[in-house]
Amino acid sequence: MVKTNMLPQKAEIVDIKQETETNLNIKTFRYKFLDDQFREKFSFKPGQFMMVTVYGVGEAPFGFASSPTEKDYIEFSVKKVGLVTEALHNLKIGDKIGLRGPFGNGFPVESIQNKNIIFIGGGIGLAPLRSLINYVLDQQNRSKYKNIQLLNAFRSPEDTLYCYDYKWWENTENTKVKYTIDEPCEGWSKCVGYPHNLIDEELDWELPDTKFFTCGPPVMIKFVTDRLKNLGIKPADIITTLEMRMSCGVGKCGRCNIGHYYVCKDGPVFTLEQLVEMPDEY
Amino acid sequence: MMIKKADQESILKLLNNLKNDYNIAAPVLLKKGKKEIVEYVFIDDLNDIYLDRQPDSSPKNIVFPQNSAIGKDYSGDKLYDPEKKTILWGVRSCDIEAIKTIDQVFIEDEMYTDQSYKANRDKTIIVGLSCEEREKNCFCDALGFNPIESDYAPIYLFIKEDQYYIKIKEKEYESLFSSLFDGDQTELNELLKLREKDFNSSEFEIDIPIPLPEKDIFEAEIWDEMSEKCLSCGVCTYYCPTCYCFNFFWDGNDHDSTRYKNWDSCMFTTYSAHASGHNPRDSKDKRYRNRIMHKFSYHPFNYEGLGCVGCGRCISRCPVNLDIREALKLTEKYLQTKGGAKKDG
Amino acid sequence: MKNYDQITEEIRKIAKKILNDKTVDKVIGFGLGTINQEITPLFISKAEGAKKLVFNKNSHMSLAKYLLNYKNEDVAIVAKPCDSRAINTYLSEKIINRNDIKVIGIQGCPGIEGNTACLECEVRNAVISDYDVGEKISKKKTNQLKEEKDFDSLSPEERFKYFRNEFERCTRCYACREACYVCYCKECFTESNQPEWLNKSVSLNENFTYHLMRAMHMAGRCVNCGACELACPEGIDVRALAAKMYNTATEIFDYKVGMDQKQKTLLAEYDVHDSEKGFME
Numbered sequence: 001m002v003k004t005n006m007l008p009q010k011a012e013i014v015d016i017k018q019e020t021e022t023n024l025n026i027k028t029f030r031y032k033f034l035d036d037q038f039r040e041k042f043s044f045k046p047g048q049f050m051m052v053t054v055y056g057v058g059e060a061p062f063g064f065a066s067s068p069t070e071k072d073y074i075e076f077s078v079k080k081v082g083l084v085t086e087a088l089h090n091l092k093i094g095d096k097i098g099l100r101g102p103f104g105n106g107f108p109v110e111s112i113q114n115k116n117i118i119f120i121g122g123g124i125g126l127a128p129l130r131s132l133i134n135y136v137l138d139q140q141n142r143s144k145y146k147n148i149q150l151l152n153a154f155r156s157p158e159d160t161l162y163c164y165d166y167k168w169w170e171n172t173e174n175t176k177v178k179y180t181i182d183e184p185c186e187g188w189s190k191c192v193g194y195p196h197n198l199i200d201e202e203l204d205w206e207l208p209d210t211k212f213f214t215c216g217p218p219v220m221i222k223f224v225t226d227r228l229k230n231l232g233i234k235p236a237d238i239i240t241t242l243e244m245r246m247s248c249g250v251g252k253c254g255r256c257n258i259g260h261y262y263v264c265k266d267g268p269v270f271t272l273e274q275l276v277e278m279p280d281e282y
Numbered sequence: 283m284m285i286k287k288a289d290q291e292s293i294l295k296l297l298n299n300l301k302n303d304y305n306i307a308a309p310v311l312l313k314k315g316k317k318e319i320v321e322y323v324f325i326d327d328l329n330d331i332y333l334d335r336q337p338d339s340s341p342k343n344i345v346f347p348q349n350s351a352i353g354k355d356y357s358g359d360k361l362y363d364p365e366k367k368t369i370l371w372g373v374r375s376c377d378i379e380a381i382k383t384i385d386q387v388f389i390e391d392e393m394y395t396d397q398s399y400k401a402n403r404d405k406t407i408i409v410g411l412s413c414e415e416r417e418k419n420c421f422c423d424a425l426g427f428n429p430i431e432s433d434y435a436p437i438y439l440f441i442k443e444d445q446y447y448i449k450i451k452e453k454e455y456e457s458l459f460s461s462l463f464d465g466d467q468t469e470l471n472e473l474l475k476l477r478e479k480d481f482n483s484s485e486f487e488i489d490i491p492i493p494l495p496e497k498d499i500f501e502a503e504i505w506d507e508m509s510e511k512c513l514s515c516g517v518c519t520y521y522c523p524t525c526y527c528f529n530f531f532w533d534g535n536d537h538d539s540t541r542y543k544n545w546d547s548c549m550f551t552t553y554s555a556h557a558s559g560h561n562p563r564d565s566k567d568k569r570y571r572n573r574i575m576h577k578f579s580y581h582p583f584n585y586e587g588l589g590c591v592g593c594g595r596c597i598s599r600c601p602v603n604l605d606i607r608e609a610l611k612l613t614e615k616y617l618q619t620k621g622g623a624k625k626d627g
Numbered sequence: 628m629k630n631y632d633q634i635t636e637e638i639r640k641i642a643k644k645i646l647n648d649k650t651v652d653k654v655i656g657f658g659l660g661t662i663n664q665e666i667t668p669l670f671i672s673k674a675e676g677a678k679k680l681v682f683n684k685n686s687h688m689s690l691a692k693y694l695l696n697y698k699n700e701d702v703a704i705v706a707k708p709c710d711s712r713a714i715n716t717y718l719s720e721k722i723i724n725r726n727d728i729k730v731i732g733i734q735g736c737p738g739i740e741g742n743t744a745c746l747e748c749e750v751r752n753a754v755i756s757d758y759d760v761g762e763k764i765s766k767k768k769t770n771q772l773k774e775e776k777d778f779d780s781l782s783p784e785e786r787f788k789y790f791r792n793e794f795e796r797c798t799r800c801y802a803c804r805e806a807c808y809v810c811y812c813k814e815c816f817t818e819s820n821q822p823e824w825l826n827k828s829v830s831l832n833e834n835f836t837y838h839l840m841r842a843m844h845m846a847g848r849c850v851n852c853g854a855c856e857l858a859c860p861e862g863i864d865v866r867a868l869a870a871k872m873y874n875t876a877t878e879i880f881d882y883k884v885g886m887d888q889k890q891k892t893l894l895a896e897y898d899v900h901d902s903e904k905g906f907m908e
Contacts, residue, residue: 005396006398056534086821252387254528254546255546259497260584281562314796349830513806515858516798601802602806603660605660607662
């Protein structure tokens with residue numbers, strides 16, 4: 001049993017990347033725990049999340065965008081939407097924030113070994129997937145997984161995230177990376193259209209023993225999972241991660257429940273098989 | 283087990299002595315504007331103790347105050363001394379069961395324990411009070427609880443007119459009452475037998491499976507009707523002895539400011555609203571459904587026991603007299619007409 | 628003046644008729660809880676149900692607010708004189724349609740027990756009504772412009788002390804806001820987080836901010852019905868500030884809200900001759 005006093009650990013912002021700015025304002029923050037001992041002991045799984053405190057403002061949950069194979073720092077991508085995210089966006093390198101966690105179940109990194117993996121991410125939904133993508137594509141781990149495919153969907157070329165990763169993703173062996181935007185656009189030579197319409201043509205979805213990971217806006221998740229189901233993919237092989245309003249991160253404060261599940265504790269990662277059994281209230 | 287017997291005067295004398303070493307929290311009749319409200323507070327003058335009726339507010343105010351500082355003195359009350367343990371005096375069965383419910387969530391959960399809450403609870407000694415008669419809106423026995431005695435309190439008071447019988451179930455607390463005369467077990471048993479016989483049985487009865495079948499009830503078309511008059515205020519949740527939903531806020535701007543845990547309410551519109559504006563429970567029928575389901579389905583599913591103890595405060599204090607019993611009746615009827623009702627605890 | 632039972636009978640008769648002939652789909656009124664027999668809002672959509680309608684001395688809830696849940700539906704509503712003024716305000720603020728609602732107006736309202744606002748009531752008769760129940764009474768001279776407590780005669784310190792005592796007890800359950808017909812904003816300032824006007828802590832400061840800011844929104848809109856105070860579980864004198872606003876609007880602008888459905892709300896109308904009393908004094 002874990003004891004928690006719900007007080008955060010102090011960390012420093014060591015890097016800030018402005019990912020997108022024109023349509024949506026998204027920054028990726030790199031944090032480093034101040035306490036060396038804590039940092040060394042700290043471990044997490046892709047798909048888990050942390051509660052980030054901006055002192056004096058509030059706290060909000062963010063899924064890890066970096067891989068646990070990066071030992072020195074952790075990264076989170078933050079879209080400016082509310083009180084806490086706005087305050088975060090105003091911070092600079094060297095500023096201190098508070099972190100609690102890691103929370104949640106995380107992606108099943110062990111049980112997907114020796115399998116093919118397809119990632120379908122939309123917008124900032126790519127953030128939690130990136131944690132797993134970077135984990136499975138990491139040199140130490142790559143051999144544990146078979147064919148890996150990515151379909152990254154964005155609204156427009158201005159909204160693409162993690163451009164600095166594309167090269168190494170594409171250059172990793174036995175890995176296919178596709179990009180799509182919603183509407184045709186001058187100068188864009190890659191795919192166009194919503195991701196659920198591109199699965200048939202752009203991805204080798206029929207490879208046996210494939211696990212599908214998808215995350216994005218709720219409506220995208222619904223369309224993608226529906227499409228995959230129609231293609232005959234087993235619901236247990238379709239994995240997504242949900243977002244709910246959260247406060248405590250440990251299944252106590254109440255608000256993130258879907259039926260008797262608490263997204264913060266029993267999730268945020270669920271298979272479609274679990275989701276269809278849950279009340280439709282998310 | 284030890285039985286003691288005392289009159290009102292000796293009890294006051296005893297408490298007066300205990301006051302030196304303990305914080306005493308007990309129900310007190312307070313004049314609040316035009317209302318007279320019985321509420322648990324830390325007290326100095328023991329003559330203020332008021333046990334004549336069910337308190338209008340629950341002892342949640344003491345074990346889990348509306349604002350509690352994390353990692354610091356749990357209660358900001360002037361009469362609360364953090365160095366001392368707290369005797370929580372005269373708690374009725376419903377409220378004892380409610381504390382048990384909150385303990386399940388904050389202490390006995392297999393994954394996480396809330397240290398601040400636990401530290402406070404470890405310092406709290408519950409002294410139970412046996413109910414003599416049913417009040418207008420309470421229905422604990424209909425939910426399977428015993429208004430006369432709850433097992434969860436180590437010490438219990440049985441009052442008959444001016445006579446107190448005190449049952450001390452745990453050895454470590456016997457010394458607290460050593461100054462009182464010994465009581466007679468058979469005498470107390472007689473009293474209990476009489477009380478059980480005389481306790482007016484509830485006109486309200488309910489036969490629903492616990493936990494309520496999640497998906498089935500969730501999709502039942504009863505929630506609009508049930509919540510039609512709900513105003514979406516937080517009264518039912520704030521005065522509920524088991525509602526424990528909370529939020530955090532910081533007092534101050536710097537890194538060393540105090541972090542507080544404060545009550546939140548699932549009946550508030552913004553309770554589950556995302557920063558993006560999306561809100562999974564954006565209407566009152568959904569919020570009310572979540573409240574009922576949490577008490578009768580989700581909590582029983584995740585922990586043992588119910589999330590409602592039948593104290594009836596949500597009914598008595600609701601500004602529009604929204605009656606949770608009517609909601610349960612509607613659920614019962616829905617399950618019966620669907621042919622799905624089965625008794626399970 | 629007719630008594631509660633007579634008014635109840637008349638309400639039932641009308642409700643039965645208009646549900647029978649499908650004039651409306653629903654009647655919003657008062658009834659009794661099926662288990663505790665206490666007064667509660669009741670929503671009737673079948674003529675047989677009309678006999679469950681009740682009007683008694685405890686019928687304190689302001690039903691007008693429920694109209695907002697039935698926009699574009701044909702509903703009838705039982706309206707005390709104060710509720711009728713609330714309905715007029717909704718009509719003048721154009722958030723409900725006159726054609727969608729039928730008002731069962733209580734004329735010669737016998738008042739609500741424990742509601743001090745009734746003592747200050749200036750109308751006593753429903754000011755909008757499709758079906759009259761009760762019996763119109765001539766406007767009784769009330770102690771208008773006089774709140775229960777005469778705050779003007781108190782020093783600022785005394786006033787502060789009084790409200791401090793009151794607001795200290797506030798748990799911010801927002802029952803007063805939710806019971807108030809004026810408070811229908813889609814997003815209340817208490818819920819705004821950009822900017823965050825109010826933090827979530829329940830402290831004297833924040834409680835004061837809540838009650839004072841809410842009072843400011845009451846000017847020229849509060850009908851002084853007392854629903855806020857009766858909803859408060861802590862017995863806080865919530866109405867005091869609202870009543871002050873109400874009386875100030877009368878005193879300075881000779882304005883009484885909700886007397887007519889075509890009347891503009893106080894702050895929606897500008898008149899160059901308006902008094903500037905109190906402005907930047």
